[in-house]
Structure formats: C-alpha cells, structure tokens
Amino acid sequence: MKILIPIKRVNDYNVKVRPNQANTDVDLSNVKMAVNPFCEIALEEAIRLKEGGNATEIIAVSVGDEKNQEQLRTALALGADRAILVKTDKALQPLDVSKVLVKVYEKESPNLVIMGKVGIDGDHNQTGQMFSALTNLPQITFASKVELNGNDVEVTREIDGGLETLSSSLPAVITTDLRLNEPRYASLPNIMKAKRKPLEELTVEELGVEVKPTVTTLKVESPPEREEGVKVENVDVLVEKLKNEAKVI
Amino acid sequence: MTKILVLAEHDNNSLSGATLSVTKAAEMLGDEIDLICTTSNISNLEAEISTLTSVKKVHVFEDKIFENEIAENTVDCLIAVSDDYDYFLASSSTSGKNIMPRFAGLMDIQQISEVIEVVDGSTFKKPIYAGACIATVKTEQSRNVLTIRTTSFDKTSTDGGSAEFVKHDLPANNTNKPTFVKNELTVSDRPELTSADIVVSGGRGMQNSDNFKLLEGIATKLNAAIGASRAAVDSGFAPNDYQVGQTGKSVAPNLYVAVGISGAIQHLAGMKDSKTIVAINKDEEAPIFKVADYGLVADLFEALPELESKL
C-alpha cells in the first residue's frame, strides 16, 4: 500500500510572525521555516502504518519554490521513502495546490492520502477537502484516530460537539487533527540517510496546471493590541472589580 | 441583483446560533438572502428558521441520510441549487470547514476562510498566522465562498420573517463517500461554549481531571461554559470539544477566566477578543497576563475555592 503525504512549508509555530514595514504582507525574511505541524502528524501516521506492516511506501510531496526541498528532506529523514517537489515561484492558494496534488495523485495512484487539516500560515483549512472533491475520493477531515482494516479505514474525527467515527473504503483522503499522534524527531543517522533518498523535481507547468491567484492580499496588519490590564492583590479585589468596574458578573 | 446562499447549521433539533451570525454577515453583502437546509426532519426546524427576518427562501432537502453530517451529501445539495447565487456562506465551525471547501473545489472557487469583517462585496478581513496578523484580501472572482468567524458578527434579527420553504428531491450523484459509524457527543447542561456569556477555562496547571472539576462550581455560579487549553485536553482533563484556540473553538464572551493557562499564541488566537479577560496563574511572568484585564498571581488551588465561595 502506497501513502501520499502532502507537506506544506510554513513558519516554525514558535515564531510570532509580524507584518512587514509596508503592511503589504507578513515579514518572513528572518523567520525559521518548518514542516507544518499538521503535516508532521500526517507523516507520523503514515510511518506508523508502515511500521505496523500496513503500508509499503510513503511519498512526500510539496508544491512551492526550491526552498521546499528542506521540508521534503525533513520528511525523508523522518521516514518518507521518496519525495516529489512540484515547483512554482508563484503565490499559491489552496485551490491551485489541490489541482497540482490531483495530478500527482493520478501519476502515483496511492491508496491513501493523509494531509494536515490546516496550514498554520494562512489558516485556510481547505486543501484536503478541495483535493478530495476534485479526485472524488471519500473525505474524512480532522482525524484523531485512524484504524486500517484490510481495504477499509475507520477514522475518529474531532467535531464541535465531540467525536464522530466514519468508515470508508480505500482510496480515501484523511486530514489530521492535533491529537492523532505525537510526531517523532529525526535522528542524526536518518538525516544523513535522507540526503541519498530520491527527491524528484517537477514543475506545475509540466503537470499542466495553471496557477492563477484569484484572491490577493491588499494589506497585512497587527491586530488591535489589548491594553495591558492590572494585577489584583487578592480574590476579594477581583470579585469587586468584576462586579463594579467591568460589570460582567 | 446580488444573491446569497447561507448554509443552515443545526443538529436536526434546533438551529445553531452560528447561522444567525452568518446571516448577519450575509446582510452586509446584499439583501437577497436564502438558506439551504439539509435535514432528517425539517418540521423540527421550520418554526425557528421562520423567525429569521432577512431570509427570503429556504431550500429544503429532507432525508434520513442527513441524520448525521456527511460532507459529500450536503455538498451535492449545495451544487444542485447553486446556479443563481453569487455568495455561499457558512460558519467556520467544524461543519462549515468540512463542507464549504469541498463545495468551493467543485465550483472552481477559491474560498476565503474565517472572515471577521466584510469591507465591501469583494474585500474581507481574516486572521492569519494564528491571529498574529490580520489580512485584508480582495477577490477577483465573480462568485465567492466564505466561512464566517461568528464571534466577529452580531446575530441577525429573529423577530419573524416570511421565508418560503421549497422542498427539493435528493440530487442524483455518484459521489464516493464515507459511512457514519457512531458519535460520542458531549452532553452538558451548561451554555454552549461558543455562545456563552462567560467562559471559565482550565489549563495544564489544573494537574488532573479531578482538579479540573474545581472549575465546575464556579461555572455553575456564573452560568458559564467550561473551556480548556490544548494541554488540558491532551492530558485528558477535558474532552476535545472544550478546546479553545487556533485548532479549537473561537470564543468572545463578556468574561473569559483563564486558570492555569500560560497564554500561548495558539490559545490566545481563540479567546483574545473576549470583552473582559481574567487570568489566574502562579507565574507572574506568564504571557496570559499581557492580555488579561485582571490578573491574579496566585496558586489556583487556593484561589479557586475562595473565588467559588465569594461569588
């Protein structure tokens, strides 16, 4: 069984990203970049399926510029068998990415595609659902548990009301939530080994996808700052302030 | 004429408050507002939907396949009635997030997620990078799909409307989809987290699920919902649907009380629009104090029982 893992390059989640001087975009010039945390979780799940004897090959794919190689090497170090970089220098939107991923899907015919539920950069939460729609594969989003039984997969999802379990035949698309697993770290020997694993490069043009941004960013600002409040000495003062000053209780 | 279609969100018994906020956002785009409602039982919802003053028409798809939400089923219905509409709106609940991008993909529309402000018909504001920045985006598309962050919009008027209910047959389709197995929904007598006036949340500082119950007495006295940080949910102190933050729920109550929560940006993303924020934390350097209107530096195991007794 083959598993395809789309990987997004984003800021390290510990870094607080700020607008640039001109307020036209975010300033990523000195920001440490990483694999989107939800994609790490997707990859970890695939590795566990492979370790459990349920998968034979894990392919990591990323769409973007040359720098995405770094994140694909990380994926290879963690346990992907090979990687595909589909190159473009254009700004990408989830709809474009999903169209590119459809082409990769058609080339590779994986049995399972596991993606992050959301990129922590744009907070879109779209690509997996769009990809599933365009491939007509069953869609299971926000997974916190994945169980493979032969050609079926049973997935528990985190929804606003609690948990829901769905079942699907393969191939299918799953998007990951945070509690699905805790990703491992890459070991040094594996980082070295990853340098020799295959990383294929294609272009979006070769795959016949036209990238055309239809939603553009006009302005990026910091949110309004909250005024720093006061420290209260004790519970009595707190209760008094909430009653008489804030008037919220 | 600009026409807007709003996805009615509900649990087959009552309409979600989210739909009232999404309808309010729709009113900023135009006044031809219709609803689409896929349900196993429209009679449970009809009276409530009829109270929405600005809604003109309700597209009803009634069938037992809608007892549980399968995105594919809802999207097939959205596609079936999509022809006349310029905008398609749902909330950025897990339901809206599941359904709308799938629909947008099939319509070849780039969706705009988590809209917090309608600047004009083609310009919207939305948080990016866990709310660290606010982007103003402009769409060049003639038809648009938006998910709405409901805490940023008031609720539409429910003084009574005159919506016409139009029943449709299920659309024929050959969509591959998963099947429903089961669900475990949290039952609670407390107000719903995203619409509660007061939210009391606990973090890792609560130490275990027994201690987490220290929040209950306070929540009961204040008629508050209970929330949690990711660390508290991951550690099993609280169920997943209590999580507030970037990957959990966005809340903006009148009063948010953060107990034993450090205030990571991913947590702040979901609560920093609350009107009044209280933080109880024993570490005076905790970042949560930067957004708190009232900070109490104290051991929560002493402060909580005292607070409960003094409310």
Ligand SMILES: Cc1cc2nc3c(=O)[nH]c(=O)nc-3n(C[C@H](O)[C@H](O)[C@H](O)COP(=O)(O)OP(=O)(O)OC[C@H]3O[C@@H](n4cnc5c(N)ncnc54)[C@H](O)[C@@H]3O)c2cc1C
């Ligand atoms: C992609 C991603 C998404 C995320 N999404 C979310 C999200 O949606 N929501 C979320 O909450 N987090 C989210 N996180 C996690 C976030 O980064 C933090 O790890 C998390 O919020 C920390 O939870 P906490 O504040 O409860 O725990 P900690 O950071 O461990 O803080 C515990 C606090 O309790 C205080 N404390 C301890 N004992 C006591 C005591 N006896 N009395 C008083 N105070 C005490 C400590 O001083 C400390 O400040 C996400 C992380 C990532 C990477």
Ligand SMILES: Nc1ncnc2c1ncn2[C@@H]1O[C@H](COP(=O)(O)O)[C@@H](O)[C@H]1O
């Ligand atoms: N440029 C990209 N290359 C590969 N995968 C991507 C890319 N953008 C998004 N994805 C996938 O889609 C998921 C959701 O991203 P988004 O829709 O941008 O929030 C990510 O976790 C990735 O799995």
